[in-house]
Amino acid sequence: xxxxxxxxxxxxxxxxxxxxxxxxxxxxxxxxxxxxxxxxxxxxxxxxxxxxxxxxxxxxxxxxxxxxxxxxxxxxxxxxxxxxxxxxxxxxxxxxxxxxxxxxxxxxxxxxxxxxxxxxxxxxxxxxxxxxxxxxxxxxxxxxxxxxxxxxxxxxxxxxxxxxxxxxxxxxxxxxxxxxxxxxxxxxxxxxxxxxxxxxxxxxxxxxxxxxxxxxxxxxxxxxxxxxx
Numbered sequence: 001x002x003x004x005x006x007x008x009x010x011x012x013x014x015x016x017x018x019x020x021x022x023x024x025x026x027x028x029x030x031x032x033x034x035x036x037x038x039x040x041x042x043x044x045x046x047x048x049x050x051x052x053x054x055x056x057x058x059x060x061x062x063x064x065x066x067x068x069x070x071x072x073x074x075x076x077x078x079x080x081x082x083x084x085x086x087x088x089x090x091x092x093x094x095x096x097x098x099x100x101x102x103x104x105x106x107x108x109x110x111x112x113x114x115x116x117x118x119x120x121x122x123x124x125x126x127x128x129x130x131x132x133x134x135x136x137x138x139x140x141x142x143x144x145x146x147x148x149x150x151x152x153x154x155x156x157x158x159x160x161x162x163x164x165x166x167x168x169x170x171x172x173x174x175x176x177x178x179x180x181x182x183x184x185x186x187x188x189x190x191x192x193x194x195x196x197x198x199x200x201x202x203x204x205x206x207x208x209x210x211x212x213x214x215x216x217x218x219x220x221x222x223x224x225x226x227x228x229x
Contacts, residue, residue: 002193002217003229007168009115011145012177013125013132015199017112017222018139019103022201023096024066030093031070034086038077048073053205060152062128067094098131102139111222112144115229120146124162124175126154126182154182159190171215176225181208188213195219195228 014020031048032041039047051073052066059065070090074082082090115121123145125132132150136142147166151158163170170191177183178199185208187194193215217228 002174005172006119006174006193006229007172008122008163008166008174009119009229010122010124010162010173010175011112012175012179012183013123013135014127015178015202016105016176016183016197017108017141018105018135020135021199021203023100024203025201027066027070027093027097031074031090034089034093035074035077044073044077047077049205051076056205060128061126062131063094063098064128064131066097067091070094099134102135104139104141105222107221107223109141109144111225112141114226116144118229120166122146122162122166123148124151124154125149126151154186156186156189159186159192163190163192178202179206180210181206184216188215191215193217195225197221197224 011017028045028048029041032044035041035044038044048069052069055065055069055072059068067090070093071087074087074090112121121144123136123142127150129150136148142148149158149162159175163173166173170187171193173187174193174195175183175187176195176197178197179202180196184194184196194213195217196210197219219225219228
C-alpha cells in the first residue's frame with residue numbers, strides 16, 4: 001500500500017492549501033476593463049499573458065512581477081498614451097493581489113494535523129520569498145511542516161534537491177498539488193509519487209497535457225488524502 005511506502009509528504013501551497021489564482025483572475029478582469037478603449041478585454045488579457053511569460057525568466061513568479069507586467073502591457077497596448085494616474089491604477093490592481101485574506105480550503109488544517117502525526121511533511125512552493133513567507137504566516141499552517149522550501153521554480157532539479165535534503169529515495173516521497181506541470185510531472189519523472197488535486201482556476205502558464213501514470217493518484221479534495229494515507 002502507498003501509505004506504507006512513503007517517508008515524506010510534500011505539499012504545494014497556492015491553490016492546493018488555500019485559494020490564490022482567483023485574486024489574479026479578478027485583477028485580469030479589471031485590467032481588461034481598463035484597456036477597453038484600446039482593444040477587447042480578451043485581447044488585452046492575451047497580451048498580458050504574453051508579457052508575463054516573457055518576463056518569467058527574469059522576474060519569476062508572484063505579485064511584484066505581475067505588477068510590472070500589468071504596467072508594461074498597459075503601456076504597450078496604449079502605445080504609450082496612458083496617463084500617470086492610469087499607470088497608478090494598474091499598480092493598484094496588481095497590489096490588490098497581495099495581502100488578501102487567505103481562504104483555506106475546507107478541512108485543510110484537519111488534514112495537515114492528521115497527516116503530520118504520521119509522516120514528516122514539507123511545504124514546497126514557488127514564488128517571491130517575502131510574499132510566500134507572508135502567506136504561510138497568515139495561514140497559520142507552518143507548525144504542521146517539518147520543512148518549508150520556497151523556490152524560484154519547481155522542476156526536476158529542485159525536487160531532486162528536496163529528496164536529497166530529506167535523505168529519502170524518490171519512490172519514498174509523494175507530492176500533492178494542483179498544477180500538473182509544476183507539482184506532478186517533475187516528481188513522477190524522478191520516480192516518486194504524486195497526488196493531483198485539480199483546482200477550479202489555473203494560470204494559463206501552468207496548463208500542460210495531463211496523462212495517466214502508475215504512481216499518480218487523482219483526488220477530488222484535500223479530505224481524500226485521509227483515505228489515501
